[in-house]
Amino acid sequence: MTFQGWFLILGFTAVLLALAKPMGLWLFALYEGRRTPLHIVLGPVERGFYALAGIRPHAEQGWRRYAVHMLLFNAALMVFTYAVLRLQAVLPLNPQRLGAVGEHLAFNTAISFTANTNWQSYAGESTMSNLSQMLGLTIHNFLSASTGIALAFALFRGFARRETKTIGNFWADMTRITLYLLLPLCIALTVVYIACGVPQTLAGSVDLTTLEGARQTLALGPVASQEAIKMLGTNGGGFFNANSAHPFENPSALTNLIQMLSIFVIGVGLTWTFGKAVGNPRQGWAILAAMMILFLAGTAVAYGAEAGGNPVLHALGVAGGNMEGKEVRFGLAASALFSVVTTAASCGAVNAMHDSFTAIGGLIPLFNMQLGEVVIGGVGAGIYGFLLFAILAVFVAGLMVGRTPEYVGKKIESREVKLAVLAIAVLPLVILGFTALASVTGAGLAGPLNKGPHGFSEILYAFTSAVANNGSAFAGLTAATPFYDGLLGVAMWIGRFFVIVPMLAIAGSLAAKAHTPASAGSFPTTGGLWVGLLVGIILILGGLTFLPSLALGPIADHLAMIRGQLF
Template sequence: MIVHTLGYFALFTLVLIGISIALGWYMARVFDTERPPFARVLGPVERACYRLAGVDPAREQRWTAYAAGLLLFNLFGLLLLYGIQRLQAWLPLNPQDLGPVSPLVAWNTAVSFVTNTNWQAYAGESTMSIFTQMAGLAVQNFLSAATGIVAALALARGLARQSTQAVGNVWVDLTRATLYVLLPLALVGAIFLVWQGVPQTLHGPVTATTLEGAQQVIPRGPVASQEAIKMLGTNGGGYFNANSAHPYENPTPLTNLAEILFMLAIPAALPITFGYWVKDRRQGWAIWAAMAVVLALGVAVVTVVEQGGNPLLARFGVDQHASILQPGGNFEGKEVRFGIPGSSLFAVVTTAVSCGAVNSAHDSYLPLAGLVPMFNMQLGEIIFGGVGSGLYGMLVFVLTTVFIAGLMVGRTPEYLGKKIGPYEIKLVALYILVSAASILVFTGLASALPAGRALAGNPGPHGFSELLYAYSSTTGNNGSAFGGYNAAATFALLTTALAMLFGRFPGIVLVLALAGSLAAKKRVPPSLGTMPTHTPLFVATLIGVILIVGGLTYLPGLALGPIVEHLLLVAGRVF
């Protein structure tokens, strides 16, 4: 069992490194050259988009214009998606004759998909028509992912350039991110999933007769195309309510491994792209290494805890060891075809990259194993992170690390030749504080108000964990949840929508302001006092800062939830 598990993780790591290198080089060419790869095929489409929108691709923007364009673009997408849901009863491709989505659910869903959260307070197969799934939800899967990518690109340009006010052209970046990166990858991914048995059809549900003679309605639709972009764009919203545990979304162990790699592909490649942009690939690999180490620690903790079994059952002498007759461990809420290693890796990755797709019930994990996905989201999902948001979130922590190191030696902090002054540090601090405030304030409100406490499906510390997980997930733009949380209640629909907005757009604006400030700075040559930011020592320091900042901010909340629940479980007491 141990050899099999280690072999599975080793194969995953090797493939991920290969994808990071190849895709990182490709994206560096896409966004940093006038003639990107496949320009002969896609170039006419790109130029047609510019002409249709009246965009001059050669004209670059200050960070304020870049941010305004990005915010207006997402506002339009939000209103359009809300309108599609409310009007779906009169729109085509509605074979189930579904009525309009209720106003609150439509609003929550529109916010969810525009913010790249894909939090779902509904059952997809029985609420959304095929047209809504395709023209509404799937389109936003592309555009919200592109939004994260272009924000990261702007910050990378701010670090790579000097003495300029321009951080790029938001319309060019959005077009290229969608046309050259997301669409081709999603097409390849969808074809792979169809080959593995994932449905892709515009026909409605079919009725089957079971062995007992009962009639069962089996929903179908364009599942493979939405599944591919939901993973590649770290979106996470499933076509079916069971998400990636559903056999129509994730039918085989091969698709399970592939979907994990889909989630990580772009986030893991962007640090390598960043290394190309700043003309020092060691910088990109240092960031990649820090992300990989924290990810590996999380996978190790969850796998060991889940494979070790439930300590409460162990007190009664229940055999939970893996053997030829049983998989062992805590198998509650997991699919047999994926096993504990495949479920644990999926759970850690999906919460590290802000995807939120799940192939097992996180609510059924043991307390310490459930703590890891929660902590991943509370860190801002920078452990590779969301598409784009992971890189710019990690760069915020890089700047925090060089600032702390500069204070320790009494020097003005520098990163890539840029002096990090008070203005930049204020933006960095605000970025970290906005996310923390959203998680903790909404969790506190839900814990204090009767309407909030009613959302928890369990009493005691596990019920508190459900609330803390929900607002960590929505603020972190993840979208997964502990199953006991009642996401369809009015209080939940309103507060989670606010948490999703606070978790997405203030951070993007702060990052773009940071990009503009850094782009205007001159680059200073390194000196004897300059801290190298590509060494193993810096990687270790960066990891330490991430864990300490996260620990100081969220340890009290985690202590009230999963930690105390674990102690009660070991003591033989449960709520």
């Protein structure tokens, strides 16, 4: 590890924290439906959309109606995307004349982008036409992201409102978030990326002559615009197969920094928005403090492992850190930091190949996802996932002080605890169950490139990434098969929507409750003790649940590496 590396990590953290309140203020304006400076230009567009769609934006919805509208909307988008991919060969904007996407791959991809996972079992530049990238995939990057933020708003209202049956209007939330947050920020970021050298064109490719005199064909397309929403919406689906390791997606250290900030900025802003919504900004800062402790701890371990290198190579006289699978223009610190950022959020973009990390370096991205990606997390999904853990933490605290647990003025009773447990239990049940299935069947065992614990890690990482709606992968796994495309598609749908519905039920239950003022017997939820309890609950639940699988995978891989054995 070097001073420059830590300067990058701590500088990134400082800039991120400085952006938390400004982003939180903007999000709070959208949460409340307030007028913003952009309404002068985009207000008529918003009203026109409501009129065209027959939506009454001020008509409030209960949690069931909110959930049904959200599920139907996403199901329709999934079917639409599947149709676009299957009809790709006969649709326009296909300069490379690519054929239709196969049945199982189209199924997997349609679910993947609907669920904000963006898992890719294909090479984008040789599989997807420009129309498929823009109409079939990029549209999901906006709408799946705005869905997540809208759901966070719904849960905030559950905590903030008193004795009401409604938690907002799904269509109004979606429209405001897309028009006044995601769209303008992405336009600005697209211009920045273009200025930094990222292509933005409808051309399919260009033929060039290399310095050696050879001919080379470079794939092009509308990359900059997709890159902007890919990161800001924590989507992660790359235009190119190499994702953000590709110089056309991520050409420099500056774009690398912008991309990492884009992944986290809405997530940290939502913590401040939550505190403001419940009338106590310190509640939001406490959540952010717990998130940053987990984030910096994971970054330190990952950076230390990669900087420490491989002892087997050291014994052969190859000194230095582990540069395998990393871009020289980024180096160890920026690659390790990016891996933690993208898996602490539900982004999945990569600027280095996680399969080539050391065993412990690869364990950290895996563990981040197994925690439910609540360490900042995906846009919206991170904060509402974190609040599910907060409900369990305040329940434990209530047991310790011998009173009915309370959180931000709402009593947490058996219904909320049961629903929180149900939502949190989805991840381990599906991740471990599907990993076990793939580890004992011929179709599943045909996927890993490596044998032994590293091969098991490749399978475990795939299902963890799918259920956590991340989308990154240990690239050694061959997942473009009917078995993996089908099973991973089911895992992604369960991981997204089987968590959302119980969460919305909690929002509805909390909104109906009266406000309970804090008393001398209440457990304080803004200080260091609360932050420590939150971190402990998250680590204990994640650690105890997944420790056996981690012991069979990356931990066993690390112990074997120390003994001089590689898989």
